[in-house]
Every structure is written in structure tokens, then in C-alpha cells.
Amino acid sequence: MHFLTGYPGFLGGQLLPRFLAGDPTSDVVCLVQPKYLELALAAVAQFRLGSPELARRIQLVPGDITLPDLGLGEARIAELAERVTTVWHLAAIYDLSVARSPAMSVNVEGTRHTLGFASRCERFRRFHYVSTCYVSGRYAGIFSEDDLEKGQSFHNSYEETKYLAEVEVRRAMTGGLPATIYRPAIVVGDSRTGATQKYDGPYFVIRWVLRQPGTAMVPVVGDPSTTRVNLVPSDFVIDAIAHLAALPHSIGRTYQLVDPNPLTVAELLDAVADATGKRLKRVRVPSRAVRWAIDKVPGVYRLVGIPAAAIDYFSLPTHYTAFHATTDLEGSGIQVPPFVSYAPRLVEYMREHPEVGSAAMM
Secondary structure (H helix, E strand, C coil): EEEEECCHHHHHHHHHHHHHHHHCCCCCCEECCCCHHHHHHHHHHHHHHCCCHCCEEEEEEECCCCCCCCCCCHHHHHHHHHHEEEEECCCCCCCCCCHHHHHHHHHHHHHHHHHHHHCCCCCEEEEEEEHHHHHHHCCEEEEEECCCCHHHHHHCCHHHHHHHHHHHHHHHHCCCCCCEEEEEEEEECCCCCCCCCCCCCCCHHHHHHHCCCEEEEEEEEECCCCCEEEEEHHHHHHHHHHHHHCCCCHCCEEECCCCCCCEEEHHHHHHHHHHHCHHHHHEEHHHHHHHHHHHHHHHHHHHHCCHHHHHHHHHHEEEEHHHHHHHHCCCCCCCCCCCHHHHHHHHHHHCCCCCCCCCCCC
16 A cells, blocks of 8 residues: 655646556555645546546545644554555645745654654555755755755755755665655646646746736846756656656665756746747846845835745756666656757746646645
């Protein structure tokens, strides 16, 4: 039996049918926050339309990873511990602006509690943990898949708490827990359809450009000709995790799911201009001044729609390597498509779905 947290989140919702298809004799218990239960039921109903057999193997259980017993009670935990063999831990607050207290509660304590549950499972095979490349924080230089504790500081509580959570997972691995860690870069929509669950990261820039008539003014921080932004479409992330998770030798490994040839900020803006059909006027400004204006000047955030916390990701000094991911994906046909090849679909989806917001599931 599989146990999944973070359902019905975007990645969890797409991963679930993939690992069930790869393990046709197993069921899955999805731990769902009570406030998202109705949304989860609707997602399962969609599965039922296309794959009733798969839907019958999904069990939704209201719970809460911030509680030591996951909100399930000791009797239910003991029962599941007898049956669960695989845990997929995706639940986290994916929000650059999140306050430290809730981020610690969900990202760190929630991971610790989920690891505690996994340690009780009698026939346990693997703990799959979705982290992020940005556990690197402000580290300047090359950050490999084997790197974690590099003395780095952090831009925000999201980065810090995902780092602390990964420290917990690696500590459990050192203690003998079979686990695999996946670190995506900035995840955008599906490269084939443009579909996404929320607009953040580069979407803030795209939305700002779309809101302007004629020539769009875009603030630029740092050196746009050298600073790179690492973007990966969600379908690549899902395909890569599904493939890597099925490899016996991937136990104990960390995979950075990144674009090996990320665009510079200048190249990214060129791609956005082409995809939106807009002319861009780039205005060089100090990053500190931009963040200050967004946070402190009334009306600036409402005007531009770009959170101050997002500005840092257009001037990161970090380069991510992906030796393990590249090696273990070789021959699978799974690779990152160039951003310019799917940027028009992201823009088209934004235009057709203005109802999609930027808020994270909390």
C-alpha cells in the first residue's frame, strides 16, 4: 500500500495515477487536509470517469501532518503501519512569502511526523520526498545533488524550512531509512497544455507584461546577461520522478530536476516578449530598492503583482548540477524541453484561465 501526503496538490494529483499504474496490485491512502476534502473528492471523481478501476484503489483520509499522529489517531496509525510499504511525502507550504511559524509547522514538523510514521511501517520499502533546489539558499557557486549543508543563509522561510526538512530526511536515511529525494527547480505548467494550479515564479512577470498595453516596462535586477533562471515544466518533473522512483538503485540518491541549460534573465525576457507578442522595455533597478518599494510603498504591489520575495530568484548566484538525474534518466526519453518551445502555451493558458490564482495550498 502507498501513502501520499499533499493530495490534491498539483504534483501529487499527477503523480498518483502514475505510481498506481506502475504498481497495479496496490492501493493508496491519501492524507487530505479536511478543508481540501471536497476538492480531493472531485479529483477522484474525475479519475472515476476515465479510469474507474484506478479510482477504486484510492482512499481519502482526513488528516494533518502537523500532528504527531497525522491527525489519524493511534489505532488508525497502527493499522496503516501494518500495510503501508511506500510513502510519498509532497505536503508542504510552497510559498516564498510564508511566515516562519506555519512553515516550520508544516514543512519541518510535518516531515518529521511523516518520517516517524514511515519508521513504524513493518514492511517498508521506500520514502519518496519532494524537496526543492532552493535548499541552496544564497549559496554562491556550484550546488550538486550530494550537497546540502554548505553554511548557506536563506532568502526566506520557505527555503530555510525546506532545507531543515531535508536535513531530517537525510538524518533518517543515515539511520537506515530507504529513501529518495527529488529537488525540482522552479516548476511551471505542463509543456504540452500549459496547465498549472497556480501562477507564481515567472508567471508574475508574464502577468505584469500582459497587463500593459503596447510596450511593457519590466524592472530588471542584477546582470540579466549572466544571471540564470532555472525553469522546468511540470510534466518533466512528473515523468522524471515516476521513472526514477521505479529504479531499485535510486534508493539513497538525491536528484536535482533542473534544466541543464537554463536561460539567462535576458533570454527569458526575450522568450516572454515573443510569447506575449509584446515589446519589452527593460529598466535596471537595484533589487533592494524594488523589494522595498513593493513592501513599503502603498499601491506598488497591487500595481505590479510581483511579490518582493520573488525578486531574489532573478539574481541567484547558484548553479545546479544534475549528474545523478542525467545518468539515471539516460535512455528514458525524458528530458527538459527548451523554455522557448512551450512558453506560448503557458501564456495562452494564462489568457484563457484568469481565474487561477497565485496562492499556495496551506
